[in-house]
Amino acid sequence: MGTKFLLRPPVLLAMFTAGIAIAQQPAYSSGIQSIDHIVAVVNENVITRNELDEMLKTAVKQLEKQGMQAPSRAVMEKQMLERIIVNRVQLQLAKETGLTVSDTELDQTIRRIAQENKLSLSEFHSALEEDGISFNKFRNEIRDEIILVRLKEREVNNRISVTEGEVDNFLHTQENSADSSEYRIAHILIQLPEQADAIKIEAMRQRAEAALAQLKDGVEFAKVAAEFSDASDAMQGGLLDWRPASQLTKRFADYVTPMKPGELSSIIQSPNGFHILKLVDRRNQNEAITMVDQTHARHILVKINELTSEGDARRRITDLKERLDNGGKFDELAKLHSEDASAASGGDLGWVSPGDTVPEFEHAMSALKDGEISGPVQSPFGWHLIQVIERRSQDMSKERQRQTARQAIRARKADSAFQDWLQRLRDRAYVEYRLEEG
Template sequence: MRLNLSTLLLLLGLLGLCAPAILQARPEVLEADRIVAVVGSDVITLSELRARVQSATAQLQRQNTPLPPQEVLEQQMLERMIIDKAQLQAAHDMGLRVDDQQLEQAIARIAANNKMSLEQFKAALEKDGIPYASFREEIRDEITISRLRDREVDSRLVISDAEIDNFLAQTSAKGQQEEYQIAHILLRAPESASPEQLQKLKTKAENILKRARSGDNFAELAASYSDAPDALQGGNLGWRTLERMPAIFSEATAKLQPNQVSDLLRSPNGFHIIKLLGKRGGEQQADGGVRQTLARHILIRVSEVVSEADARRRLEDLRERLKHGEDFAELARLYSQDGSAAKGGELGWLNPGDTVPEFERAMDALQEGEVSEVIQSPFGFHLIKVEARRTQDLSQEKQRLAARQALRARKMDDAYQDWLRQLRDKTYVEYRLKEE
């Protein structure tokens, strides 16, 4: 049967009347799918941004860091997501890829860490509403970015024998060194910034510096304004000797007393503000001895099926069991999710700088035989037990290796930040966050 013109117009009119109601029925869906940024050939949606902001908010609350205004936090998180997208596109352009076999091996390790077979792990993801195909691609992205950094930054750092000789001569002359806990704020400058842009950025940095010196919470300022990857950790760089810091940081830090804030520092990457959080006697002795720590740990990793709250709760339960006399090594064998589990969580004798700053700070605060509170690091959540400590003379080869590692640590952050700045500047970005 054919519709006559009057009937067709009537139907179109009814559809026109219904359309606003249909759009009004689920406005939150339409809003969540709104594009907030175009990055090269990719986009970031509002729902993706909100999920990341929610995660960052929970992290800041756990650290007891005052929350920045929601608008500020959204803008900071959007910039981090743009950097991630830019890195993935750079990896694609270079032909870097993670093949399916490597990806499946990585996911199998994640499943094993969660005490599941691969099929059980897939079922758990589906139960939580996470499509396995999407999860696979997220893991592929993480591995890809790691390989990109290794290829473009880490592998290109060159430490000469002359640098090592000079480093060893300086540390030997100084004898016992001090360690400094510092936090920083970075305002990244574009690669080809105009004088007007630099002046605007400098004025912004000077205003932040003024607030920091007036007593505003430094961690909150870092979370609100810093362009560094550690911004959501309050800009905390952990305990380092001056030799393990970028030169611009070490020169400024050496002049500060605890809780003092540096002058505004200028580097090729932009403007920096440093705050000295604490100072303590170092581990390097005049005779070349190094204080080493024999430690164990239990690690619970965060994954798509194990939230941060779940990981923390598991370790708090284990800590209660330890208080009631259970053996740390046995619990590590049963529950720890890394390669040390088979050895009862034993990590061997650790030198300063062998572990990430968050782990080392917690470990150094313990007495022999003491177990830490639950602590978080980039690898997940840990319980740490210090078994013993000693001061050990290092062989010449070991001293040179330690010197090389310290020099790499000094250079690596600056090199990575410089590379990210160049990548960000050549990536097409269109902001739509404030569009109605």
Template sequence: MIRIPSRPGLALVLALQCTGVLLPTSVAARPVEVDRIAAIVNNEVVTTVELKERVAQITRQLNRQGTQLPPADVLERQLLERIVLEKAQMQLAKESGIQADDATLERAISRIAENNRMSVSDLRAALTKDGISWEQFRDQIRSEIVLTRLREREVENRVVVTDAEIDNYLATNPEGVSNEEFQLAHILVRIPEGANQRQLMERGARAEQVLTRLRAGEDFSRLAAEYSDAPDALTGGALGWRTRDRVPGLFTDVVGQLKPGEVSGILRSAAGLHIVKLVDKRGGGSAGPVQMQQTRARHILIRTSEIVSDAEAENRLRALRERIVNGANFADLAKANSGDLSAAKGGDLGWLNPGDTVPEFEHAMDALKPGEVSPPVKSPFGWHLIMVESRRMQDVSDERKRNAARNALRARKSDEAYEEWLRQLRDRTYVEYRLDKE
């Protein structure tokens, strides 16, 4: 990556801007593609080669999806803006010390291969066939991991959902958790923070133009790729399938009034102007009562470290188990030996629902009868002894509703906060476009 001074207007002397090369007379003259600067983002550049590679990649993707391509110059501008925003985020991540190590990257690639029902070597061969180099793919996944961690730190970790908000949500949604799902797409015309009257009029006219073309029958995906400022623009603005409680708050009332295939009017949010399309919907009605088996359990945790090895932790737990089998009190031994916060309560974990613990712990716990103590069990947290005290069938409808409400509110807040955060980041990023100048 080429580094340049960050001050606007400072003269740049870059080898990439040379207009040609001298060839030996013995070599036949042939055209040589010159890498130029497409844009400057703070103290980094986006080169035309980088931009052309991204255009080629997205073009292949849209062709496979059967999505009509926007005009070449529009696609190029959209992708350049996306790269600018990505670079601004990656720069902030670097300043914040956010990274993705090789182990995390390899696990992510393995999951991608598994989700596509292929081995890593098969995935590599498929990418090569599509013209994507393995190193390019790895760099892209590493960047996505970093950007996800940045979003978690800057946005999601700051989203708070209060009990009062959950109570209000449930009060205004008396039908509870709905099984109805909506497949949505949207177009966002972003409005800069502190926009003046001229900018507001220009952005409004742009949104009106899009809406007019949509109502004249033009393809939504194509217009999203051409006009939308959202990160999902080049996938047709697709938001995928969402239950009613996961639909962005701005869209909720409108979506309920649309028929599949219809588009909304222009909606205003802090991020800008939106147009939403209801692609399809399915399901309906409220979720009924839910009976679930719960387990009351205790455990003793020995964490491993450079000082405590796996073998030592396992042996310590075997000795503790023998004492418990011979009549020692589990709770007393948990208080004296467990490295978990539950030690103060004698290792009591309370009533556990399926999925509340990691799979290794849950599988061992489910195999026990009330009163039984497991052999040492290894999990990502260390080594455990588990004792099941009792089990019960419980109606968890209310608890499920509150959890669903909390998740829905968190998702809505997170999406809205992320859009606003992206807008603020873009507004404070120095960007100089060079394509037109070149």
């Protein structure tokens, strides 16, 4: 289908369901109350000491929940400030290009977060208040997270293509590989800035060597990652998901496949910087038959864009629902009014598997009975009406292999493209550090 709502964005709930009880605590490693002042200027925006301290407290709490000791305050401040700067330049670009999140969609997301925590909305409010967290602040943070996901989708993910030939090659390589294992890896990235000179490259290499020296001295990998790594998962110990060797870059696979669990790689240089890998564990891939509950569905989409406001889109989709309720034919209205590529086939999406669609669409579709039509459903792509035609349980072993391969190729391309895009965006920004002032 043309509208890529089959590409599910990263889950936003994890950081909030894991950290819903972020307790108020004194400033990290400080017994005095800091006076608010500017610690950095980002283009025409400022970051204050209070913002940085809030981020520090959250990061320390997350490390404590993982049983990890926090690095020194100086190290944490530098890493958290850089993270705020990177987020700020992305949010500035989103604002400049008109990327927004409607209040309706934001409320739906917060309700889903509450449900994930097995709380009613009022109980969720109370839980936040008991932990000293302002609901409005929490709401704004959720809005920012959604915007960041949308920005990445628009600027990077939607520009990634995967051909059937690439999928065939991927599966051929996997089939001909003697290695049928999956690997759980932790990594540290010492990132090189764009157009780094020889002096900067050598400085980053020495930083990687210092990290490796600590690891060889027995310091916990997660602690070294939190202190040294420039990767976004540094505060999670640099731990990656399970993946087969075929989903690793050749450079990483050459190091990882001969390693035993617990072993460290040497320093690996790539265009992005210097890497250190640890093989956490390995396991055999599960090749059992995959039975999947699928839904045959169709939909009508009205997009929200510069020509159609959120309110106008909702009014149009509501009018279409009334016409369906009064006997209108779904396929005919889809052909006339849907703004998705599936309109030509009466909105027919074919057989949809769990995880194929964005959460908002999947939740609404799952709640429908065969033949039932939903009310208006908002997703990142606009407003939908959804009809379930029928359901089935299907052996998807081969198709799932191709889908998994396609997702792996896309993820690999997107990860690399996102890091490059983010580095360019960061390098173009005007940043003035004032951390030592005040």
